[in-house]
Amino acid sequence: MKNWDQWYLEICNVVAKKSSCLSRQVGSVLVRDKSIISTGYNGPPRGVPHCNERYLVDNKLRWAMTHKGLSPDDKKYHNICPRQVLGFKSGLGLHLCQASHSERNACINAARNGISTKGTMLYMSCGIPCKDCLVELINFGVEEIIVTKLTYYDELSEWVLKNSNLKYRLYNI
Numbered sequence: 001m002k003n004w005d006q007w008y009l010e011i012c013n014v015v016a017k018k019s020s021c022l023s024r025q026v027g028s029v030l031v032r033d034k035s036i037i038s039t040g041y042n043g044p045p046r047g048v049p050h051c052n053e054r055y056l057v058d059n060k061l062r063w064a065m066t067h068k069g070l071s072p073d074d075k076k077y078h079n080i081c082p083r084q085v086l087g088f089k090s091g092l093g094l095h096l097c098q099a100s101h102s103e104r105n106a107c108i109n110a111a112r113n114g115i116s117t118k119g120t121m122l123y124m125s126c127g128i129p130c131k132d133c134l135v136e137l138i139n140f141g142v143e144e145i146i147v148t149k150l151t152y153y154d155e156l157s158e159w160v161l162k163n164s165n166l167k168y169r170l171y172n173i
Helices: 005-018 051-057 059-066 104-114 130-139 155-162
Strands: 027-032 037-040 121-124 144-147 168-172
Touching: 005 027, 005 037, 005 121, 027 104, 037 104, 051 059, 104 121, 104 130, 130 155
Parallel strands: 121 144, 144 168
Antiparallel strands: 027 037, 027 121
16 A cells, blocks of 8 residues: 555656656645645746757857857757756756746646645655745745655755745655
8 A cells, every 4th residue: 555655756756757858857746635736847837938949949049059069950959958058067057947847836836726835745756946946835835845855956945944944854655
């Protein structure tokens, strides 16, 4: 018999498969009273081109690639995160990323449908979120996050988390 944590992690992993992010796929499940009220995966806003389409329509990205001696029309780049193509390491160059993180999208999807996020638990298929997402989760009223590892996305996320009332823990599997 699966416990609730195992069940929600499996759902997070399925939700993550919907992500079109070329860097990493993450899924989140927002739960209240053991009922799923919303899900989210990382990706661009509705109607905004995904990274693999951006190479064709984003003149600033095309310019940046050309000035690095790269051809934006070369299809070999179209399945690689533009930040990686331009030489940024994981977590850097985020000013070039049009995607929203899965945890933020789970809360936004709930709000878009008129569902309160206050008093919820958020299951995620990743480590502790970035500072920006933590701030939003706190303000959305999420009470606890359940993560796959206790590593911090950035330096400030540790400080924000430890100076808030947001509970956090690893999956109990």
